Amino acid sequence: xxxxxxxxxxxxxxxxxxxxxxxxxxxxxxxxxxxxxxxxxxxxxxxxxxxxxxxxxxxxxxxxxxxxxxxxxxxxxxxxxxxxxxxxxxxxxxxxxxxxxxxxxxxxxxxxxxxxxxxxxxxxxxxxxxxxxxxxxxxxxxxxxxxxxxxxxxxxxxxxxxxxxxxxxxxxxxxxxxxxxxxxxxxxxxxxxxxxxxxxxxxxxxxxxxxxxxxxxxxxxxxxxxxxxxxxxxxxxxxxxxxxxxxxxxxxxxxxxxxxxxxxxxxxxxxxxxxxxxxxxxxxxxxxxxxxxxxxxxxxxxxxxxxxxxxxxxxxxxxxxxxxxxxxxxxxxxxxxxxxxxxxxxxxxxxxxxxxxxxxxxxxxxxxxxxxxxxxxxxxxxxxxxxxxxxxxxxxxxxxxxxxxxxxxxxxxxxxxxxxxxxxxxxxxxxxxxxxxxxxxxxxxxxxxxxxxxxxxxxxxxxxxxxxxxxxxxxxxxxxxxxxxxxxxxxxxxxxxxxxxxxxxxxxxxxxxxxxxxxxxxxxxxxxxxxxxxxxxxxxxxxxxxxxxxxxxxxxxxxxxxxxxxxxxxxxxxxxxxxxxxxxx
Numbered sequence: 001x002x003x004x005x006x007x008x009x010x011x012x013x014x015x016x017x018x019x020x021x022x023x024x025x026x027x028x029x030x031x032x033x034x035x036x037x038x039x040x041x042x043x044x045x046x047x048x049x050x051x052x053x054x055x056x057x058x059x060x061x062x063x064x065x066x067x068x069x070x071x072x073x074x075x076x077x078x079x080x081x082x083x084x085x086x087x088x089x090x091x092x093x094x095x096x097x098x099x100x101x102x103x104x105x106x107x108x109x110x111x112x113x114x115x116x117x118x119x120x121x122x123x124x125x126x127x128x129x130x131x132x133x134x135x136x137x138x139x140x141x142x143x144x145x146x147x148x149x150x151x152x153x154x155x156x157x158x159x160x161x162x163x164x165x166x167x168x169x170x171x172x173x174x175x176x177x178x179x180x181x182x183x184x185x186x187x188x189x190x191x192x193x194x195x196x197x198x199x200x201x202x203x204x205x206x207x208x209x210x211x212x213x214x215x216x217x218x219x220x221x222x223x224x225x226x227x228x229x230x231x232x233x234x235x236x237x238x239x240x241x242x243x244x245x246x247x248x249x250x251x252x253x254x255x256x257x258x259x260x261x262x263x264x265x266x267x268x269x270x271x272x273x274x275x276x277x278x279x280x281x282x283x284x285x286x287x288x289x290x291x292x293x294x295x296x297x298x299x300x301x302x303x304x305x306x307x308x309x310x311x312x313x314x315x316x317x318x319x320x321x322x323x324x325x326x327x328x329x330x331x332x333x334x335x336x337x338x339x340x341x342x343x344x345x346x347x348x349x350x351x352x353x354x355x356x357x358x359x360x361x362x363x364x365x366x367x368x369x370x371x372x373x374x375x376x377x378x379x380x381x382x383x384x385x386x387x388x389x390x391x392x393x394x395x396x397x398x399x400x401x402x403x404x405x406x407x408x409x410x411x412x413x414x415x416x417x418x419x420x421x422x423x424x425x426x427x428x429x430x431x432x433x434x435x436x437x438x439x440x441x442x443x444x445x446x447x448x449x450x451x452x453x454x455x456x457x458x459x460x461x462x463x464x465x466x467x468x469x470x471x472x473x474x475x476x477x478x479x480x481x482x483x484x485x486x487x488x489x490x491x492x493x494x495x496x497x498x499x500x501x502x503x504x505x506x507x508x509x510x511x512x513x514x515x516x517x518x519x520x521x522x523x524x525x526x527x528x529x530x531x532x533x534x535x536x537x538x539x540x541x542x543x544x545x546x547x548x549x550x551x552x553x554x555x556x557x558x559x560x561x562x563x564x565x566x567x568x569x570x571x572x573x574x575x576x577x578x579x580x581x582x583x584x585x
Contacts, residue, residue, distance in 0.1 A: 190215015
């Protein structure tokens, strides 16, 4: 089949627009496959891997729009590319308000009282946008990943000087004054406040607190690197102090993947001065000892249960876990393969699995000895599909599930795989029907395995609530219709998966988990600025730079929002950007 490509130099579109255009092309007569991406090296490699290796790719740079079509005839391919032009130009002309400001400064003037900026521009430009927002007096929700750590440190120092909060980089979710930012679930308001250096960890705790009868005051994300030695917990400290001072917060939950031991001890010293019960969940880190008012939880599930109880609700007894009877495995079937869109859900699954099965390999492991070389699965493997190596230049899998679909089919072809473990994350900003996407991919994977004389089992959990745009019960039922076993929590799903594979292979040796200690000294919490107190009181008024889906979710929640018509400065030309930077400095 002919493969035809086009490169449009210096033409930027956000990744949601590109995904929508790609779907249009795939549905056209005669088209077998299509790709519409920005021309980053990672995206070009994905196109080539998909058999879309057009000669034009050699001309593409990271700020160029690339469209490639494989079709029955060259005429079909050209017709599709012409349709793409029409779709993109129509979108840019006709959607949204007639006027959109071109800068954060202009947007602030257009929205008096604006207090937060949502930034999801490409990583190499995001720090400059976030700095502009801070200098305009806005708190920043920085969704963008691939932001250099030195830029993160600089932004958070500037925020501290101005009494502002930077949530991110790589911050997937937050809930502020009843408003969800980014990928956020709809939960009832209540007395549980959350500070999280992890997006889906925050979501899982918030959703379980809701489902078990309590509610959430605020949930503040900080970005996954905030508790590293380099960043030093700058945003975590500010958020913890703010919840300590917040009259609507009765219990505080702190959540993170394994933090730096030095920074973890400082956060625990601060937590002792919080004046409220603090539930601590540092996934993969054991507590050496505890203190009065500090409650350690080993999983997100346990953290949510403790917080719900401390807030005065009664979560009830844990649901009984039904160990479904494994099918008659073919010779050699013995491994679990986890395919996760949520990074902290991936970490929690590893923690549970390793307790029962030993070492679990991952691209985002709990211990260095379990680090995969590349992204090729081996033995028990759990992958974080939302990590940088899978998302550079493309949509997060919560928005575009196609990477998991491709990976699921790949794992189904492995004769040693027995169980697939997966998560489904609901909420604002996420895919409109993620359960249907996983169910369809699973049905295809089952056919692949059965054609080779094997059976597979898929165990999943759903992170969400009945109030979400994708109602929880409907999503669970769609999975079950496809033959997927659905557990009540992510930890429960991992326990079920481990039970199915127990005894199929000897436990793999795993390295020790780190431990954290609650220090004797108590560190005073910093004062909370008037600007941060005002943000928590609400109402939220937002400026959006980047993904239009985030603006749309804010509008659905009744939040005033102005979207910036952002384009890469200097059309992304690296030399010109460097010159402008020197002139500006």
